[in-house]
Amino acid sequence: xxxxxxxxxxxxxxxxGKKEFFIPIxxxxxxxxxxxxxxxxxxxxxxxxxxxxxxxxxxxISHLGYKVRYVRNLTDxxxxxxxxxxxxxxxxxxxxxxxxxxxxxxxxxxxDFHSILxxxxxxxxxxxxxxxxxxxxxxxxxxxxxxxxxxxxxNGSVYFDILKFNKSNTYGKLSGRKIEEMMNxxxxxxxxxxxxxxxxxxxxxxxxxNHIMFxxxxxxxxxxxxxxxxxxxxxxxxxxxxxxxxxxxxxxFPHHDCEIxxxxxxxxxxxxxxxxxxxxxxxxxxxxxxxxxxxILPNEVFKGSNKILSKAFSPNVVKFFIYQAHYRSxxxxxxxxxxxxxxxxxxxxxxxxxxxKLICNEKNSDFDVNIWISNCYSKMNDDxxxxxxxxxxxxxxxxxxxxxxxxxxxxxxxxxKLLNTFGDFLFHxxxxxxxxxxxxxxxxxxxxxxxxxxxxxxxxVNKNFEISDQxxxxxxxxxxxxxxxxxxxxxxxx
Numbered sequence: 001x002x003x004x005x006x007x008x009x010x011x012x013x014x015x016x017g018k019k020e021f022f023i024p025i026x027x028x029x030x031x032x033x034x035x036x037x038x039x040x041x042x043x044x045x046x047x048x049x050x051x052x053x054x055x056x057x058x059x060x061i062s063h064l065g066y067k068v069r070y071v072r073n074l075t076d077x078x079x080x081x082x083x084x085x086x087x088x089x090x091x092x093x094x095x096x097x098x099x100x101x102x103x104x105x106x107x108x109x110x111x112d113f114h115s116i117l118x119x120x121x122x123x124x125x126x127x128x129x130x131x132x133x134x135x136x137x138x139x140x141x142x143x144x145x146x147x148x149x150x151x152x153x154x155n156g157s158v159y160f161d162i163l164k165f166n167k168s169n170t171y172g173k174l175s176g177r178k179i180e181e182m183m184n185x186x187x188x189x190x191x192x193x194x195x196x197x198x199x200x201x202x203x204x205x206x207x208x209x210n211h212i213m214f215x216x217x218x219x220x221x222x223x224x225x226x227x228x229x230x231x232x233x234x235x236x237x238x239x240x241x242x243x244x245x246x247x248x249x250x251x252x253f254p255h256h257d258c259e260i261x262x263x264x265x266x267x268x269x270x271x272x273x274x275x276x277x278x279x280x281x282x283x284x285x286x287x288x289x290x291x292x293x294x295x296i297l298p299n300e301v302f303k304g305s306n307k308i309l310s311k312a313f314s315p316n317v318v319k320f321f322i323y324q325a326h327y328r329s330x331x332x333x334x335x336x337x338x339x340x341x342x343x344x345x346x347x348x349x350x351x352x353x354x355x356x357k358l359i360c361n362e363k364n365s366d367f368d369v370n371i372w373i374s375n376c377y378s379k380m381n382d383d384x385x386x387x388x389x390x391x392x393x394x395x396x397x398x399x400x401x402x403x404x405x406x407x408x409x410x411x412x413x414x415x416x417k418l419l420n421t422f423g424d425f426l427f428h429x430x431x432x433x434x435x436x437x438x439x440x441x442x443x444x445x446x447x448x449x450x451x452x453x454x455x456x457x458x459x460x461v462n463k464n465f466e467i468s469d470q471x472x473x474x475x476x477x478x479x480x481x482x483x484x485x486x487x488x489x490x491x492x493x494x
Contacts, residue, residue, distance in 0.1 A: 008381045009064065011244075012328060014252065014275040015174055019383055022061075024243050025273060030061055030068045031242035033234040033272070035251055036128070038075040039109040040090040043116060044295040045318070045333065046281040046288035050248045052319060052431075053278045053327040053384075055122035057246070059429050060380055071237045072125040074113075076106040077132045077213050078205075079226040089223065092213050102213050106130075116298045119315045121433045127237050131229035135215045138224040138232045141266060142203045142217075150265040154194040156206030156220030160261065162199045171261050174275060175253035201258055203228050227258035234271060235263070245272035249279050281322075282332045283308070296333070309335050313342060316432050320345040323386035323430060348390070351397035352426060354476065355419045358400065363409040367399040369417045376425060386430070393425065401473050449480055453489050456482070 009022040024030050034054045037043050051072075058070050081087025088096075095102040117124075131138075142158055145151035150165045151158055162171050166179050182199050202225040207214035214221045234242065240263070247256065256275065263271040281288050288295045296306055304312030313321075321341035325331040372392065379388040396418065402408045427434045452471055459467040472482050475491070483490045 008378070009061075010381060010383055011274050011276065012383045013273075014277050015270070020274070022274070024066065025241065028065075028067060030066045030244065031238035032058065032061075032068055032070050032244040032246065033230070033238055033242065034070070034072045034125070034245075035230055035247035035255065036072040036074050037109075037113055038079045038090055039106050039113060040079075040094045041109060041290065042297050043109075043113050044288060044290065045298050045301065046283075046295065047248075048116060048120065048298055049281045049322055049327075049331070050246075050278045051117060051122060052120060052322050054246050054276075055117075055120075055431060056323075056327075056386065056429065057244075057276070057384055058123060059431055060384060063424070063429055069127070069238065070123075070125040071127045071129065071234065073230060073233055074106075074110060074128060074130045075226065075229065076103075076110075076130050078224045078229060089211070089213060092211065095212060103132075106132075119298070119302065120319060121315065121431050123431075129233045129237065131224065131233075132213075134229065134233050134236070135224065137236055138228050139204075139217050141228055141232045141235075141262065142224075144266045145203060145262060148265045150261075151203055152196065153219050156222065157194055157202060158204040158219055159195050159200040160203055160258070160265070161196060162201070162261070163197050165261055165265060169261070169264055172253070172257050173270075174256050174260060177253055177257070201225060201227060201254065203262075227255055228262060230255070231259050231262040231266070231271070234259075235266075240267045240271065241269050242272055244274045244276060246276040246278075249277040252277060278327045279330050282330060284334055285332055288333070301338075309338060313338050317342045317345050319430070319432060320348070320390075323390060326383075326385055326387055328383075344390075344394075347397065348393060348426070350474075351393075351400050352422050354400055355415065355422060358403045358410055358415055360410050360412040360415050362411060365410045365414040366408045367396070367410065367414070369414040369421075372396055373417065373421050376421065380429070389425065389430075393422065396422065401476055449475070449491060453482065453491065457488060 007021075010019040011022045012018070013020045032054075034051070036051075037047060054072075058068055062068050076091055077089065079090050081090060081093070091102050091105050094105045098105070114124075142151060145160065146153070146158070150161050152161055163179065165171055171179060172182075179199065183197075204217055204219055204222055204224055206220040206222040211223075214223055234245070245256070245259075260270050263269055283294050283296060286292070286294050296308055298315075298318070300306040301309065301313050301318060302315060317338065318341075321333070321338055322331065324337075324341060324344075372395070376389055376392050379385045379392055382388070399408065400418075403410050426432050452475060456468050456471040459465075459471070475482060480491050
């Protein structure tokens with residue numbers, strides 16, 4: 001365990017609205033549940049931001065030395081089209097429209113989801129349960145909620161009584177929504193007469209005659225409500241009280257508010273100590289959403305097969321772009337932003353590859369490596385602040401580029417610390433694909449190097465020192481060291 005760093009980790013807890021020191025329930029073990037996708041369609045890049053962010057969180061907590069059980073579900077039943085439990089089941093609707101079995105839909109988009117996350121080099125969760133595989137557990141949860149007095153059956157469906165629950169508890173404590181406000185915003189819906197109150201949400205829905213996914217239960221042939229699956233599966237695999245529950249900010253209400261209410265009805269516990277939410281990825285300044293046809297799929301970015309971007313961008317560049325903003329900040333995707341991220345990522349990798357080639361001496365280093373390492377961990381311990389971590393890494397690159405150019409001092413022990421720590425953050429924590437980086441050598445021909453030297457010499461004659469220094473530094477990052485004399489430059493490969 002990184003004993004000098006692990007006690008300093010702070011996490012922004014959505015339930016309190018502030019950063020709190022991370023103190024796990026069990027000293028050495030961490031339980032983390034993240035709400036996964038509804039597998040009825042391809043995941044767009046906005047969906048992927050959440051899973052990239054929690055992959056980083058999983059990687060970093062594990063890096064600090066904790067043993068993490070990471071559970072991320074797949075929703076394959078019960079997620080209706082509208083937030084208010086109306087409309088058709090999303091998976092069933094897709095199956096009906098395409099005239100295939102619902103589990104064919106599930107299989108197709110589960111495979112696509114896994115394929116995309118593999119390209120993005122995320123680590124699979126320890127457990128990936130499905131809603132349809134845990135019907136028994138969900139029926140048992142409903143029985144417990146009915147026994148607590150907060151669930152009621154009507155015409156074969158079972159609902160959660162929010163107003164009754166709110167008399168002795170607080171519904172909406174995560175989103176901050178008030179019952180009175182929700183009542184004022186309610187509208188009449190089909191089947192509303194089955195509910196005591198419009199705000200009540202379904203725990204079990206009786207299947208209509210044309211519904212193609214249903215199971216036997218004590219109340220009817222039907223299917224579980226969307227909110228219930230996460231409560232049942234998180235309790236099964238992480239217990240009644242676990243460390244971290246995460247998801248996108250759009251899940252705060254109603255999904256996570258309902259989860260908390262269900263859990264408190266069952267055993268009196270808010271299920272998680274820390275609630276974490278990632279913010280939205282927008283596209284050209286607008287919300288990324290399939291419903292308004294403003295979205296882009298990851299493969300469209302990787303292949304360049306879209307009308308939005310000017311070229312293809314690698315998964316590494318996409319991840320670097322996402323890390324340019326804090327996970328709780330809105331991030332806007334655009335062609336210019338990805339081009340800038342590609343330049344930044346290449347600069348980061350060029351700097352890393354140069355470390356092992358740095359010329360060392362026996363003098364004290366002109367760069368305090370220990371302070372730099374401490375600063376890197378400090379930024380990650382501040383609620384996983386990747387933009388500030390990357391800024392620290394670029395500060396290190398400034399020094400790296402000056403070692404061989406301006407004869408800055410670096411001893412061999414500090415060089416090894418730089419190499420190991422930089423590599424840890426690049427590959428083990430930020431999760432970039434190292435094999436892609438190693439194979440991308442950016443080899444330059446003699447003709448191209450001589451052309452760049454010629455352009456740089458002209459820049460020196462014109463006293464355009466900004467361009468001159470940029471060419472020199474960029475060549476150094478690619479392993480080409482320039483040797484200047486009064487009127488010309490030679491080079492050697494390092």
